[in-house]
Amino acid sequence: MKLLKYTIYRLLQAIPVLIGISVITFLLANLGPGDPVSLMLQGQEHSEELVRAIEQRYGLDRPLHERYITYMSGLLEGDLGQSIYYQRPVSALILDRLGPTLLLVLSAYAFALVTAIPLGVVAANRRNEPTDHASRVAALFGVSTPSFWIGIVLILIFAVKLGWLPSSGLYYPWRPPSSYPGINGHLELYYETARHLLLPMIALGTLQMATIMRVERTQMIESLQGEYVKLARAYGVPERTILRKHAFQVAQLPIITIVGANLSTAIGGAVLTETVFNINGMGQLFIEAIQQNDYQLVMGITMMLGFLFVVGVIITDISYAYVDPRVTYGERD
Amino acid sequence: MAVGESQLGSDTESAVDEGDVEARVGWRYTLAQIKQDTTARWGLYVVAFVITVATYAIVDSNLSLLTFGRLPDYAFAQALPIFDHPTRIPPPGEGTQHMPPYFPLAEQSWNPLPAGGTIEHPLGTDHTGRDYFTRIVYGTQVSVFVGIVSTFIGLSIGTIIGAVAGYYGGKTDDILMRVVEMIYSIPPLILIIVFTVFVGGTSIWYAVIGVGITFVPIFARIIRSRVLSIREMDYIEAARASGVKDRNIIMRHVVPNSFAPVLVYATLQIGVTILVVAGLSFLGYGAQPPTPDWGQMLNISHGYMHSNLWLSIWPGLAIMITIMGFNLLGDGLQDALDPRIDD
Amino acid sequence: MRVVSSGIRLDEDSGYESDDALLELDGVTKYFNQDSGLLAGMEFEPSQFPPISVDRETVKAVDDVTLEIQPGETLGLVGESGCGKSTLGRTILRLLEPTEGDIYFKGENLADLSGERLRQTRSDMQMIFQDPQSSLDPRMKVGQIIEEPMRAHDMLDDEGREARAKELLEKVGLDPRHYNRHPHAFSGGQRQRINLARALSVDPDFVVCDEPVSALDVSIQAQVLNTMEKLQEEFGLTYLFIAHDLSVIRHISDRVAVMYLGNIVELAEKEELFENPQHPYTRALLESIPVPDPRENGARGVLEGEVPSPVDPPSGCRFRTRCPRVIAPDAYDWRGEEWAQTRAFMRAVKRRTFEPMPASRIETEFFDGDLPRGEAGSTVDEAIELIASDRNADIDADDETEHWSAATDLLLESFAEQSICARERPAYELEAEYGDGEHLAACHLHR
């Protein structure tokens, strides 16, 4: 019950932020010297009438706040406007491309968490031993290397040199296998998905992995020095249980926060990774929209990505509240 | 005696040494720590090296390091990135053919490019025959310049917002931090691209400003939390009780005491900034050709992967080493200034 | 008359000459609004409409405190953590804005002052803090720290300030050569001495000492206390000495005020208060404290339960919920032990300290088998009905909790809330047995 209360509280808190995102995006797309019309007409001969016609067509002749209100009321109904370049609803375009991006980001996170947490715990437990040093150096490389370059190197090794894995594209596991030539059955499709996903997942996940590992290590070290760990030791709790339960659980709290906060880097990284691996996701759509000066589409995507981030943060906040009782239950005097 | 403190100092009066927690500030102390800390020392070496190379490339834009003489002009073309001009994104249709932001991976019809290893071209040449080594060297200045300048922009605006929010608290804090959260909610890369394309134009200048603004929230948050914790200190209250003016409290107590940890963050942030700008250039929205820039070089070399894979390796390595230098330095500083993790 | 060589007192006439109190508090009150923020205090209650309400909790840290401090004396302010003693100290210095009330310092109402005027009066009032670690800016040198207040009030020139700082270092028992050191080179006791030197640099008349020795080891405590006493004499200081340690308070104070949950419950001269305490809380406090004498075997732990939340303090006397001597409500007719038994039963039910048991056992356990007579008895019986294990055999845990709280409400409303202790706020002036000062006790036992 308390958790539900907190969830609703958190959702309400997000409303002003979401409105803020929409304002920022709207202003960026509409206020700059590169206003939509001139962007659209760039390089073309145009007359005043043409400009006015375009302005009228897209409602650009009305004052800014009116346009914003129109846009927002559409937004509430799930209408993100019409893409100028594709001549399709923005929402439909986004929906088309959302899947691969989510798949990529989530798998990268899964990869990062699965590798980083055990590594961080081991490093903390064997502090200042070779294992610790090795994992710290690895983490240093991880935070210092651009994800797209990791992608390129991975392609060079595994696709170009060794030819083991494909260098681009993605098979969508939610599509029927029949839509891909030469794929028989779901199992084969999943296998292909995995093969295609592996390299981009590592490329995108490495930074997250390194970040999470560093935090995990620091937190575990701190947690292992806690009084409650001393107490558990004094009561004969085995070191293994202390490491896996007593110290571990407390150390995970900041990890949850980090996962949420890093979502924005991950989404940015997804744009680059999709570019390197030619995956038709939101990132690619965004780049296309930018190239085509499709400001409606750019606005829609930016809002959507901001929204994704906010949702991600809310989810992590709620899981934090779930793990840490101090958040939902008020402090008692 | 910092070690074993947990046991030795568990009595009522903390040992004198715990005073060091707050004493771990100040320039002389910081420098002494850097000298002692291996990590920080190496970080300092790398950063110093990178900055020297960058400066060298600016001071003498006509000299090649290895040939000890003048290279043909085309080797570094109009090298200085700082003087390139904002260019509008080319109009639809034309743009994609003219300068795609990325090259799809496909066999190019080029002959294999020179692999390098010669005195003249130690790292070979790019697709237009320019010396790759020289371009890598010149790329340093773009990265270092962009990293430092945009971090500085983020730091200055962030400091003002964070300090005001933290010191005054209440509604001011609330509103400022809410705005900061809004900016923070849009993924940086996306925000920067939208900013450069719609507000400015694809130019390194707009990228620098865009990156700087995007990182304002990070600094604002750090400074704010630092100011909040300093505000709780008794010495601030003592100063207030003594009738010291607000302005003097901020200038003499709050600012100096917040600065050291912020410096650590700024150092680490330079690395992050270089990372982001490299990504931006890779997509074609950072430094524009013919400026030698690592991200942009990777963008181009991506298309020649099958001809000369080393072209894709060198710029990446350069980025990695540079960022690593700043990260090492920042980590070392942090270890030195943060008593909790005392290796 | 600001000549350094003429002595450590900057202006000889700064001593408050009037016969009146140096400091007078009249109904000083300080409330805090808990959490701030755009959506803070917003409550979501799905069971009501509208489901969202804004409810800001107010912590009543200091509530209606009236007292006087005479020039040259040390007033000890003692109380347990969270009782509001530090808040009161900071409110007096106007480091916190009083919610209500007047603070007269040398006849001038500080509560009315603000801005530059307030800042200027700060040279007359100083403060010493509890935590020797955080009270000195780690980046400043000792000399700068001591000179800062003088600089803020434009006292002396650079050389004069340095000379005075060095003189002060010597006065507080430190080596003047330490002028150029940073605080971290000093031990806790030495830091408190630097704090003293800083406070004295502007030659104040009044110093609020907020637990100045509680972070120090016992042997160092004595050193610092002795120095403080010596300085008080030399500088003609008036101290408000805040502490939780009754021994220290007894040593250093002339008069003592005892605080509980934002109220002053007792105020008297030191000997009178310690030898003839008139408030049940003061007594409990004195009885609880361990005496360093193995042959002294006092009662201890005489207080039940915990301090209630200052957000919603009890009405009337704030101590009544834990008071061992709550006055019987007049509405009923009590005989012998009846009220004492009922009170004990009421508190046991409220805190749920016993396991559910049959009605007859409850009666034996709490009332020796005899319920009080008349109306009181039937109320008690009703409460026993609610919680006895044989009256409601097959109920689940939730129901059980509900029954207990129903019984608690019934008992509290019928008895506790009816007592004069709940209905009126006590304030009585008594005749002192020791000395000839006034003795205030906020307890209805003295009505």
Place this chain on the structure above:
Amino acid sequence: MSSEPLLRVENLKTQFFTETGTVRAVDGISFEVREGEIVGLVGESGAGKSVASMSLLRLVENPGEIVAGEITYKGETIFGLEEGPDGELQERDDMLSNEEIRTRIRGNEIAVIFQDPMESLNPVFTVGGQLREFIELNRGLSKDEAKTEAIDMLREVGIPDPEERYEEYPHQFSGGMRQRVLIAMALACEPSLIIADEPTTALDVTVEGQILDLVDDLQDKYGTSFIWVTHDMGVVAEICDRVNVMYLGEIVEQAPVDELFYDTKHPYTNALLNSIPRPDRTVTELEAIEGVMPEAINPPSGCRFHPRCPDAREVCKRVHPEAKTVADADGEAHRAACVKHDAFDAGYEDSSMLEGAVGSTEREPESELAVNPAGDDSGGEGRE
């Protein structure tokens, strides 16, 4: 006296090996604890009392190490060294292994109560869950049995409404309540000895009174022995049967509580008692102990207390006194480490007074200034 004590510590030394040198936190202490008694370990911060008490469970943290001494508990060797064939000290064969210490001693034989009730409980687990885990582990009970036991114990230590509070988290408890939980934890494991490390220091005086009462009652009921670590002479007087006074890693005086207060044999104990203000009578003049306790990394020569001692003479600088029996109190030895007693025969009477001896006249604590923790005169900067 004839029967073997519950715990015997002989010449225990625990040192911390730090970059700046070896910190001799505990330097050769000996004491014993008998069945059903409360033994006090008193001293100021840095005296080494906490390290000493943790050494008993072999819970000294890096870079600390027990380097010498013998700890015997119920006839078993918790720690003991012997000279090996190569002349190096090595662990004795009968010394319990780490695993044995963990399963057989910690918790079920010797339990601890820590100073800080706020930090000692894990914030992410329920109070009941933590209590249950330790009971399960140390008593070999099943989950349900352990839970019943835990709730009973919570009620026993005076936690209202224990069933409900069993499910609550530590932050929902007040400081006093958390300390009760820690006491419940210690008692529920049914140990024979409980080490209480400043268990009431963080508490308010009325709560402290409640806790002391509770411990007294429970000790009567269960007959558990206690080692009570504290700096508060008041608490010592209230609760302890016998007392060990520690100064800079050493036990300087050891006596039954009444003798300690009424027949004080060591100048440090005496000075300590004279320096504290009293709640029961007005003390106008506090006799402060001059100076501060030096660091254990570089203790003074001879008697470690001599630089602060009002009775110090020249001989005190040279002779390091080992504690000796100086009086007899109803069959109990009263030991003190001070050469002024006849038992030492170090020529104290004939020794000259120290230059600038403290104590004779009332002086400002200048000697405190002599202690310069930075170890230099250039000011604070050269500290590290």
